Amino acid sequence: MTDFATRRRMMVDTQVRPSDVTEFPIIESMLTVPREIFVPGEKVEAAYAGDHVELWPGRHLLDARLFAKMLESLDLGNNDLVLDIGTGLGYSSAVIARIAEAVVAVEDDEDQVAEAQGLLTENHSDNVILHTGPLAEGAAEHGPYDVIIVEGGIETLPDAIESQLKEGGRIACIFVENALGTVKVGHKWDGSIAWRHAFNGIAPVLQGFEKETAFAL
Template structure:
């Protein structure tokens, strides 16, 4: 049996803290949530390595550094509702659930959504629900949300998702521009959405979030 608790501490101490993730609730959550409980069964040994972890073709669990920095930049508060897009097996949802009041997670694959819900329930995460549907559609009937976090990269964010964000809300996403990626935080106001640079990161572009080629002139 591998000593996952020691690896978890090492992950936080070597990958997360040195990346300027300083907010205590995030550190505490990443130390508390057993990452190995939310990876494919054949990936247990890879649960704590640096780098994005492939969980399905074209789908990854964001590396601890990028995920921690996204959380730090978007600054989830204890009274907030969060939409977690592309939760995979539920790790991101489990961490965010310790920071937020409630989390609604979306996963396109029905079997994966059910698996994530089962894992979350087994670990006592009772303020989160996983719904199955297209990531680009979000989960409007449970919204609007204070925060939306995209677990993967985008080239474009559909208006239907921005509509699910409350005024004053924030959205965190990694934008891929060719091979280079940039994490940005979008702040919504009455004037619309303003994106601000947060840090450099990369991930595969999620299905439905590529730029529409039809509009290229």
């Protein structure tokens, strides 16, 4: 029988801590949430491997290092309402829910949302609200949000997402350009987001977050 608790400790000790992630709530949450239950059954052995795990076409569970560093860069607090875009089967939301006050998790497929709901309930993540709809539209009815995190690459941030960030709020995104990726953290001031480079990282671009292609005759 696989000892997943030991694998979680190894993940934190070899992938998360060496990446200068030091905030105790993040470490504690990633040591506690069973990553292996939030991936398809045939992918269980890959859950702690240190790479993105494809959940289904177009959706990935971000590797632990990248995800943890994004959380650290957001400076999450226990009063934050967090919008988690592209939660997949719910792992990211389960981790964040142990740190923040509440999480609104967005996915676009009803069947996947139903599966995520079951897994989050099993994990006692009672402060997560699942919202079904296009990722690029967010979940305006539950906002505005103190924090927004996008669980995949983006080429551009839709206006709908930007508008749901509270004044003074923080957002973390993986910007992808020409196969290179940069994680940037934004702060919203005077109605617009000011971005800063946080660290390098890359993930597949999510549907709805691509730049429009201009066609020339």
